[in-house]
Amino acid sequence: MYHLGGSPAQGISIIIWALWELPWWVINVVIKILPTGNSGSLNCIGSYRVEACYNHPMLVQTPAITFLQQHNIPHRVFIHPGPVDSLEQAARDRGQRPEQVIRSIVFRVGEADFVMVLVSGPEQIPWKALRRYLGQNRLTMATEAELLQTTGCYPGTVSPFGLLQAMRVLVDECILRLEEVSLGSCVRGVAVLIKPADLLNAIQQAEMVNFTCSDEKQ
Numbered sequence: 001m002y003h004l005g006g007s008p009a010q011g012i013s014i015i016i017w018a019l020w021e022l023p024w025w026v027i028n029v030v031i032k033i034l035p036t037g038n039s040g041s042l043n044c045i046g047s048y049r050v051e052a053c054y055n056h057p058m059l060v061q062t063p064a065i066t067f068l069q070q071h072n073i074p075h076r077v078f079i080h081p082g083p084v085d086s087l088e089q090a091a092r093d094r095g096q097r098p099e100q101v102i103r104s105i106v107f108r109v110g111e112a113d114f115v116m117v118l119v120s121g122p123e124q125i126p127w128k129a130l131r132r133y134l135g136q137n138r139l140t141m142a143t144e145a146e147l148l149q150t151t152g153c154y155p156g157t158v159s160p161f162g163l164l165q166a167m168r169v170l171v172d173e174c175i176l177r178l179e180e181v182s183l184g185s186c187v188r189g190v191a192v193l194i195k196p197a198d199l200l201n202a203i204q205q206a207e208m209v210n211f212t213c214s215d216e217k218q
Helices: 008-020 024-033 063-070 087-094 127-134 144-150 173-177 196-202
Strands: 076-079 102-110 113-120 168-172 181-184 190-194 207-209
Touching (some): 063 190, 113 173, 181 196, 190 196
Parallel strands (some): 168 207
Antiparallel strands (some): 076 190, 181 190
């Protein structure tokens, strides 16, 4: 029998390195034969790279997706085939228009007090209108540390679903005019596709605002 020299720790390191070097298609084969367990889902994201789940979106588990499943909110999971470098690419990959890609932007309005604004990707939130709506003279965007603390997500992946800290969620009315939208899932390369009506059902006490619609704005 062939024997690997060195300490047990070195042997474990070699095994981990070998597993990491496996191509994604090998992982796909493993996924197909692995049992799903009592939950009926396999945490691909936690076990390997996003690409490993590309052909198995129903197996993906993230905090946002788990929240939607637990609350029986209709949605679809989309996994990008590779890195996403722009909002336009994200929309193209998902078969959507740029305005259907929704950004979830978190603002700090006071000590341990935050608010999230959902707006179509190409649009810019008018700070003056937002300050007036909130009755605040000063606003700052949440830092990465604050995002992790309140949402559990890194910048670029923020989702309004399954928040770690309760906060007001403002939804721009223009979103409701779209047939379907996509949002972050708290994991890079994975998006949640959902109809606006289902989006509102998933967000408790969402506040409707008009910051970017072409007609009369607030």
